[in-house]
Amino acid sequence: MTDTPPNLNDAIRLFRAGDLPGAEAACRALLANDPHNAQALHLLGLIAAHTGYPDSALVLFGKAIAEVGNDPSFHNSRGSLLFQLGRAAEAEEAFRAGLAINDRLPELHGNLGNALKTLGRPEEAEAAFRAALDIRADAPEMHNFLATTLRELGRLEEAEKHFRKALDLAPDYLDARYNLAELLSTRGHLEEAEIAFRKVLQAASRFIPAQVGLAHVLQSLDRAAEAVEVIEKAREMAPDHPLVQFTRRLIYSNAIPGWHLPMINDFERNEAYEESLKRAVTPDSLVLEIGTGSGIVAMMAARAGAKKVVTCEVNPILARVAKETVANNGYADRVKVVPKLSTQLSVGADGDLPEKADVFVSELINVGMLAPRMLSVLQHARTHLVKPGGAIIPRASTVYAMLVETPELARINPVQTIDGFDMSTFDVFRSPGYQQIDLAADAHTPLSDPFTALDFDFTRNMPEEGEREIAVEVTAEGTCHGVAFWFDLFMDEEVVYHSASRSRTNHWKQAMTFLESPIRVRPGDTLTIVARYDNNQISFGIGG
The missing domain is CATH 1.25.40.10 (Tetratricopeptide repeat domain)
Structure with a gap:
């Protein structure tokens, strides 16, 4: 068969x-x-x-x-x-x-x-x-x-x-x-x-x-925290996928202000914080930092020898990345990232801080030195989160100013007529109050010598608003468009950071308050400048 x-x-x-x-x-x-x-x-x-x-x-x-x-x-x-x-x-x-x-x-x-x-x-x-x-x-x-x-x-x-x-x-x-x-x-x-x-x-x-598409949609719906969760889940599954890498960077970069990157590249700022921390920290120190951001200052405190560092960051996306950064650098056992406002921190055996801090370091400064509610936040921390006599970094600041002519920047501060069109409604997008100016790069003419405008002592309670009139002598002919200003941060008795630095890595640069109406001036004229501050910002105006 x-x-x-x-x-x-x-x-x-x-x-x-x-x-x-x-x-x-x-x-x-x-x-x-x-x-x-x-x-x-x-x-x-x-x-x-x-x-x-x-x-x-x-x-x-x-x-x-x-x-x-x-x-x-x-x-x-x-x-x-x-x-x-x-x-x-x-x-x-x-x-x-x-x-x-x-x-x-x-x-x-x-x-x-x-x-x-x-x-x-x-x-x-x-x-x-x-x-x-x-x-x-x-x-x-x-x-x-x-x-x-x-x-x-x-x-x-x-x-x-x-x-x-x-x-x-x-x-x-x-x-x-x-x-x-x-x-x-x-x-x-x-x-x-x-x-x-x-x-x-x-x-x-x-x-x-x-997963990527869902993350994009959630971001467009202003649900950034959910978008992050979705893209992080995708990252766990495919960490090297180019679409995941691009979308993750897109979501994070849109969720976080762009100044964080130049800030961590500001070597003068970094050096000032590190040097003052080295002088203040001991092996027994409990350090509190407000405003984690990238986590770099908290890690400096740990590297300086602190026993424990507690740092708070209200932005959950920043807090997540800072926590990962701390772990990547081997400080997870000593640096605790708390995703809260400093005014929400608790002290005690079961709290965010085991006890009040020995060293208090903050990085709430912005281009114009005084950030919104900064004085109130510092006062709360000094009262509730820091031991009496604890080191405070930075401990003080002096603001300097100068009369300036800068026609190019003045054309859009405020936004008015551009190329024959009334563009004033677009002025709503301009940052309120002062604007950033780079005196090393932006075209300008100094119309006075620099003068001291305001002093701040962060080690004590200050009124939440104040002003000072200053008689300023004009040194050059021109049109005064406003007052440029900058600051020194006194980190401690010896270490000082100068925002007047013309270094390209100076991320703060300088600030400028533009006058509502420019003023023609001549050498020998005297302008009465009113330097003001409140719980939100520093500003300048014409008095007299």
Whole structure:
């Protein structure tokens, strides 16, 4: 008794069952009996393609077509493989050859459409997908393909209609669901986009593009903390994925003011803080820092030998990154990052601080020295969080000023008429009060010698507002557009930081209050300048 020789149906059954070696053996047996068996050649080509031998597969498809040239499936298989290999122009020829034999095959129209899209011919691709749908209107993948083409053509409303049709036909069609979510996001339908992305992730939680898309949507909805959580989850899964890396940086950079980077690159500032901490810290010191930011000052305190450092940061995104930075530098056991306002900190065995601090360091200073509510925050810390006699860094500040002519900056401070247009409504976007000026780079003319404007003592309670009149002699002719000012920070009795520094790394630069009406001045004139401060800022005006 002999074994029954295999037939084509046996080979097809084995192929569909995933038994590729068995299917290949059956095909070779058929071809041994009949080398011209086109169906066996075609199936053997499919097996070669599935097992990673595309060149052999193309040869076999060519032989099958040479034997039987009127079978459109042979051309479709050849075209599909060419398309996978990035040879879209050859794929187009193969698909068109199949359609020349039988133009009622929707899969051939669809494959032709995808080849045409790749070749940069979306209008022709649209026609191919519509031809497929004319034959089989209930094909969800064709609605999806057509929708992606319409999206490329800028016809977003039509695209949405076909994505939704694909999902009506196949609710679990994740590619269509993801494409719809992306389209909704593009169209600004953010709440719907969020729902769509979450549905994709319910079915495929590790699908990185959907995680990235959801993070973008949440950021656009002003839900930055949630966007961070989503992109961090994606980062855990794919830390080196370029899309994750780019989106994470985009979300973080939009959520945090841009001055944090130049601030940590301000070597003069860094040196002043570090030198004063070295002088104040002992091995038994408990250090409190307000305004963690990057965490660099807190780590300086730990490096100086502090037993424990508690640093607070109300921005949860900054606090997260600072905590990671502290851990990366090996200080996690000594530096505790607390995501709170300093006025919310508790003291005690179960509190944020085990006891009141021995050393109190703050970095609340901004371009104009006095940041909003800074004096109140410092007073609260001195009263509730720092031991009597504790070191306070910085301990004082002196503000200096100078009359300045600067026509270029004055044109947009305030915003008024630009190139003949009334642009005054745009002035609402200008920073309130003073503006930053770089006396090392911005064109200006000094109209007076520098003069001392205000003094601050951070070791004691100061009134939350005050003013001082100063008679300032004009030293040069010009138009006084305002008062430029800067400050010295007295970190302790010996260490002083000068914001007047003309170094490029000085991130604070200088500040300037622009006068409501510029004043023409001559040498020998005297202007009465009123230097004011309140709980929000320092400002200058004309008195007398």
